[in-house]
Amino acid sequence: xxxxxxxxxxxxxxxxxxxxxxxxxxxxxxxxxxxxxxxxxxxxxxxxxxxxxxxxxxxxxxxxxxxxxxxxxxxxxxxxxxxxxxxxxxxxxxxxxxxxxxxxxxxxxxxxxxxxxxxx
Amino acid sequence: xxxxxxxxxxxxxxxxxxxxxxxxxxxxxxxxxxxxxxxxxxxxxxxxxxxxxxxxxxxxxxxxxxxxxxxxxxxxxxxxxxxxxxxxxxxxxxxxxxxxxxxxxxxxxxxxxxxxxxxxxxxxxxxxxxxxxxxxxxxxxxxxxxxxxx
Numbered sequence: 473x474x475x476x477x478x479x480x481x482x483x484x485x486x487x488x489x490x491x492x493x494x495x496x497x498x499x500x501x502x503x504x505x506x507x508x509x510x511x512x513x514x515x516x517x518x519x520x521x522x523x524x525x526x527x528x529x530x531x532x533x534x535x536x537x538x539x540x541x542x543x544x545x546x547x548x549x550x551x552x553x554x555x556x557x558x559x560x561x562x563x564x565x566x567x568x569x570x571x572x573x574x575x576x577x578x579x580x581x582x583x584x585x586x587x588x589x590x591x592x
Numbered sequence: 593x594x595x596x597x598x599x600x601x602x603x604x605x606x607x608x609x610x611x612x613x614x615x616x617x618x619x620x621x622x623x624x625x626x627x628x629x630x631x632x633x634x635x636x637x638x639x640x641x642x643x644x645x646x647x648x649x650x651x652x653x654x655x656x657x658x659x660x661x662x663x664x665x666x667x668x669x670x671x672x673x674x675x676x677x678x679x680x681x682x683x684x685x686x687x688x689x690x691x692x693x694x695x696x697x698x699x700x701x702x703x704x705x706x707x708x709x710x711x712x713x714x715x716x717x718x719x720x721x722x723x724x725x726x727x728x729x730x731x732x733x734x735x736x737x738x739x740x741x742x
Contacts, residue, residue, distance in 0.1 A: 506701030510641055511710050515633065527648075527700045530616030534623060534640045536633075551613050559620070 473497060473580055475539055475562060478518065481576055482541065482566035487553065489539060489562025497538050501585040502574050506531045513537060514585040520573055524548045529555040537561065543570045601629060601663040607647055609656040609676065612700055618659050619644035622670070629663065635734050638714045639668045642732045645707045646672035652697045653677060654727060665736070667716075672730040679722040686712065686720070 476493040479486055486493070501513040502520035506527050513519060515536040521528055524546050532540055539562035542548065548556065548563055556563050566573055603625075605618040623640035631639075643659060650657040654676025662669040679685045686708050693703025712718045717733035 504701060505704050507704055507706035507710055523701050525700055526613060527616060533620050534644045
């Protein structure tokens with residue numbers, strides 16, 4: 473689905489990336505632990521998170537994340553917002569909680585970057 | 593594998609200890625350098641990722657350090673050297689989930705004991721040396737194989 477459809481589905485506010493709403497996304501990863509995002513998220517995915525600091529933006533830049541969805545109505549810190557604008561990484565704010573956000577996306581065909589981690 | 597061959601690119605970048613606002617800036621820069629050099633997206637991504645986890649470690653646990661980037665025809669070498677407390681038990685530090693992180697580091701979304709583990713698993717070669725009270729040195733190699741598509 474497109475970022476525009478994601479925006480409508482999640483009743484989201486677009487803080488950065490109004491010009492990128494036609495981008496197609498197919499996968500997503502949700503976590504508040506950036507080391508896990510680094511380990512598992514795939515390029516071109518949505519990142520669903522409740523973290524709002526500049527490291528969320530840096531992590532997304534390193535991984536070529538398509539867009540960041542900040543859940544539970546969280547807003548990025550001023551430094552994070554500045555960085556997202558500079559690096560041109562879209563940020564969408566939704567008031568839905570992480571569980572509901574993931575569920576709504578999943579029902580529309582968005583799948584996880586992986587289903588489960590390997591054993592051990 | 594010509595160790596003495598002239599590198600295609602070589603530079604060092606300073607990383608400030610304790611400055612969380614800037615943490616990741618060097619790695620973003622390294623990523624765009626490698627991207628511009630036309631390396632495959634897999635190589636760029638893995639190199640940027642290990643640089644970033646290293647940079648977070650330097651910011652989190654040291655007074656400061658350097659990240660050294662050297663690109664050859666067959667490999668990207670990244671060395672992260674810091675001046676700081678060092679690591680007493682490297683085997684323990686390498687274990688998934690082991691961490692000495694402060695609350696500040698955890699607030700940033702790190703400090704869950706995944707950093708060194710991630711660095712090791714995304715590198716083709718990884719070496720860590722450390723001296724307590726002096727600092728830590730990480731050496732990471734990402735191989736550039738002709739087979740890897742962009």
